[in-house]
Amino acid sequence: MENFLTKQIIQKEKEKVNYPDKIFINGNYQNSISGKTFDNISPIDGKLINKINFSQKEDVELAVKSARDSFETGVWSRSDPSHRKKVLLRFAELLDKNRLELSLLDTIDMGKTINDTYNSDLPASIDNIRWYAEIVDKIYDDIAPTPHSTLAMITKEPIGVVAGIVPWNYPLWMAIWKIGPALITGNSLILKPAEQSPLSAIRIAELLMEAGLPEGVFNVLPGDGPITGKSLAMHHDVDCVAFTGSGEVGKLILQYSGKSNMKRVQLECGGKSPNIVFADHDNLDFVAEKSAYAIFGNQGEVCSAGSRLIIQKEIKNEFIKKLIQISKNMMPGDPLDPQSFMGAIVDKSQLEKIDNYVISGKNEGAKVAVGGKVDRINTGGYYYEPTILDDVSNDMKVAREEIFGPVLSAISFKDPQEALRISNDTEYGLAAAVWTNNINTAHLIAKGLRAGSVYINNYEEDVDTTIPAGGYKQSGIGRDNSYHALDNYLQVKSTWIKLR
Ligand code: ADP
Secondary structure, three states: OOOOOOHHHHHHHHHHOOOOOOEEEOOEEEOOOOOOEEEEEEOOOOEEEEEEEOOOHHHHHHHHHHHHHHHHHOOOOOOOHHHHHHHHHHHHHHHHHOHHHHHHHHHHHHOOOHHHHHHHHHHHHHHHHHHHHHHHHHOOOEEOOOOOOEEEEEEEEEOOEEEEEOOOOOHHHHHHHHHHHHHHOOOEEEEEOOOOOOHHHHHHHHHHHHHOOOOOOEEEOOOOHHHHHHHHHOOOOOOEEEEEOOHHHHHHHHHHHHHOOOOEEEEEOOOOOEEEEOOOOOOHHHHHHHHHHHHHHHHHOOOOOOOEEEEEHHHHHHHHHHHHHHHHHHOEOOOOOOOOOEOOOOOHHHHHHHHHHHHHHHHOOOEEEEOOOEEOHHHOOOEEOOEEEEOOOOOOHHHHOOOOOOEEEEEEEOOHHHHHHHHHOOOOOOEEEEEOOOHHHHHHHHHHOOOOEEEEOOOOOOOOOOOOEOOOHHHEEOOEOOHHHHHHHEEEEEEEEEOO
């Protein structure tokens, strides 16, 4: 299918799309045992899409049992790597075949634009699955350099039952970040999508079955955090939780692990990433455009968004003027219109949270340079204007806390030392960028930044499966993507053989 979308193509697909609403356990779609459901609202217009089966503790029990049983039989966990590769490659094909449908499900469910889901999230997800499929028969284990009389093998084995608890900002893509490495290494997986965006997760369960994944190896539990997510993370028969979401919940997951079975925890949490712009850059128009994308892309609902603009004093006013101009072309529009740049905010409470942060910034002395308002109210949906807060100091709430919306906090600096000090003065450490023409400044700042991903003269333009993603400090533990993600899902076994 070509990358070109029209309103007509989208409307036609929308008319025939089904909205899945079931739990998926042991190869079957089923209702929750209790019969409980929750409302799934579209932020595009605030209307009910459907009622989704709400997984309770007893559903979690069933899913964990199904995952455990499938793991113990070895039907997947001990299958040939070449077989696992074939199944995941087929899954990638099926994602591709159903690309528009899956894009629509995510757009309708959480409000990001169809252009983003169709041209970014889906191709990236497909690429991710293909990459993990392709590496599984190319990884070798080790023999240790032990004395002549012994042979010691260092092998890696799947950890067992993995729970993937994922957020709503990239519903399918963030799930895929867990699915690829967890499944290819032979684990059984239970996916818990965010309550705001369960549709694509439920739908891909049948695609994985169609691809040839054995029953029980992949289960989906739509539900909330405090009941469904917590029951999974507290479960004694879950060996690993792979989580992406807020730092607050990340800390809870660590506690649940400590209170239950010391299960392994991988976390990708929030950020308050600095985007440092030096006056010596020779193309500030370009930098402004990329900086606007870094905070207004995906409605700013991105954990690695460049949410703190750390800008050299002498160019601050000129640079903010450029950003204001650019932001005018990034106003929210209909998420189902392929021309829209910005879509809807995920739900009403997130919209209110964003607005409250802007009010708090004003109260603490920041100036609204542009935006600062709810938009498109007559649609019934949840939209917010791209917003720039000027005259922010790094101790204000809008500089310290993750807003998770299209709000940029601009903080000025005098010299490189001050830029670095402000940038690292945060409890987060997910991403950071530096823009300068001076190679020394670029490298010294990059080395000094305490962040998992550092960009020099770009801001996260290419998210690539081959590159690890994750954070320092309270932005997380472990890494998604690349070979590094495999470590989340593998045990290391040392086997000693005495030679006689
Ligand atoms: P956000 O603030 O972006 O909504 P959250 O951290 O609240 O992010 O949610 C990310 C994922 O964590 C979602 O799937 C959510 O249901 C889940 N979650 C929320 N609270 C808990 C909890 N107490 N235990 C386990 N999972 C939770």
